[in-house]
Amino acid sequence: MKNLQNFIEQFKTMACILSVEKRNDGKAGNICIEIANKQYIEFLEKLNGNGKSSFETKFEPGSNYERFMPKALDFERCCHECAIEQKPVQAFIQPEQSNIHISMILLPLGIEDPNKAYCTLSQETSEESESSEESMLSAEMSKNVLKTCVKLRGATNLQKTMDEVIEDIRKICGANYCCVLLTNFNEHTYSVFSDSIKANSNHRSVRDYITEDFVDYAKTWLHLLAGNSCLIIKNKEDLETIEQNFPNWHRSLTNANIESLVLLPLEYNNVILGFIWVSNFDVSNTLNIKETLELTTFFVASEIANYQLVGRLEYLSNMDLLTNVQNRNSMNNRVSQFMNGKVQYKSLAVIFADLNGLKPVNDKYGHDAGDELLKKASSALKLTFSKSEIYRAGGDEFLVIILDQPKEDIEAKVQKLRENSENTDNVSFSLGFYYNENGGNIRTAMHEADVRMYEDKKQFYLRHPEKRKKL
Incomplete structure (x- = not known):
């Protein structure tokens, strides 16, 4: 471990070595921060504006990551994919209740250990989302996002154009189903703005499952997202995590034959307008889908906000x-x-x-x-x-x-x-x-x-x- 400590101290960025517990059932086990360099430890222990420790604990080698941040499925997925599946991973996350954006690079390590797999994590932080992050998107992702943006910007009939965009998103994700759900938590209202179902998939529209307590389910999603840009469920293990914490929603997903899901909030000026829901998608392309959807969602939310504003102004101009x-x-x-x-x-x-x-x-x-x-x-x-x-x-x-x-x-x-x-x-x-x-x-x-x-x-x-x- 001494040699690994020397190794990690060579990083000029914040860096650490993570371990992921190996399990025979294929599930992701505990994720621990085994070793960290000085910059990363300072990041974990840094003070907030009130003079209190952001994570209220001192770093100790081998600590479970949840001592320092809320449980995050996206983070765990990245660690599992890198350490267990031995794949390099690049990702961007935003911790709950924080305006800090974290750009992460994870690389697998070939350390022989029957109980754990390892990877390095190096990261940079900023208080604003860097435009350079968007520039790292692949040419294919950029083309897809640009296609969406052009369609939405040129729309004369947003409803018709949104139907086309949601169809495009479903195909990009290799999904059986995609939809835009609009919510108003203040007025306890909801609606399906647009959706697309793959032909011959036997998948049903979410409209068939919406009940009076739908807004309560949507509030559950906010807890699951916990400040993250999206929620991804790609296997039975993720579904079991949902079952443990939100059994009613898990029951609903099971009844709808949901095996995988990407859920992204539609947020504009810090207001949640609704969600994009993509179910039974191509899980082999999860990270590319995630990054494409995160950027696409920005444009979708912007157009919906403008649409709602125009509708509200029209209402105000015509109603007493x-x-x-x-x-x-x-x-x-x-x-x-x-x-x-x-x-x-x-x-x-x-x-x-x-x-x-x-x-x-x-x-x-x-x-x-x-x-x-x-x-x-x-x-x-x-x-x-x-x-x-x-x-x-x-x-x-x-x-x-x-x-x-x-x-x-x-x-x-x-x-x-x-x-x-x-x-x-x-x-x-x-x-x-x-x-x-x-x-x-x-x-x-x-x-x-x-x-x-x-x-x-x-x-x-x-x-x-x-x-x-x-x-």
Whole structure:
């Protein structure tokens, strides 16, 4: 060991000799740091900004690596592949809860030992991911990543383009299945944005397995990833590790006939947008697949973030956030579509609904109470006209547009609202209803409905003069 210590001290970078326990069952055994040079020991024992040891322990030769860092399947896989399988390995990792990026080179050592296999580890660290790392990708990887980037950047229909990209990724990985899963942990929502299944593989879409507790499974993935760029399951041993720590998810994987899996978070500006899932892939090409996917995922996450932002802006520009119906801007755009002949219809119904008594509520109880009344009003309209277009045309005025529905059905709904409005304890509307069985002009329909609404409002206040000033 003395000679090995002298050997490892010759490294100018942080370096150590790792041992991997040999096991008859083919599983990876304990991984220990047998010998380390001064630079590597200083790295393990370095102080953080609070003056406390980052790993809260001093280095001792022969220590299990988990004394110094959280358990990491990717790291263990690299060590096993190098020491046991005697293959040189290059990899990049980021320890949990750290902004340090580690570039590692592992080389196998031919030390005769019936119980352990050995390899050297040399590494460099940086606080930012080095662009040189990306330049080390093979020409084939670079071509694949560039192909993805060009497709996504030139997309006019992101959904269609993403379907093509996910198909490409599945083929690159030699996988039976690949998909993009979107999650919103704050709102506890999820969706499958795109997926691809290999023909004749008998593999099913993850859509068939999604249940109400899917978001809880996704949170499990965050624990498994633990700050790493991806999670790789490539054999029964890895699956057994999942079973020990997350039995419910293991059961789900087993039921879906998952034998191998690559799972990468889609992260943009430190927000998890979702995940890329690749299952039953070519495990003989694991490291190349890992590096290709890590870089590709960056572009996928960026495009999805832009897509969601555009969708959110479109929502904000067209929805009234208080009442959750479409706003006046959306109404004007819709009327323009009617006028330009972009809307085809046989019959047209327009209803103006003006909320009665809003001003007295605002004056007596404040605008918060008035806002609640507006919310109740929109809810009543959505409940009554559930399959219709509803807009907030102004402060207390709503517009409903109904196409190709029988006049009798609409009249019955309008009459029900009128009857409810006579009870001053209910949400009360003044209503103007216009119907043209031949379609007709939208502006004419809106004008006629507006005139009838004001007449109805006049009659309402004649019957309920108290509603003008107080409840």
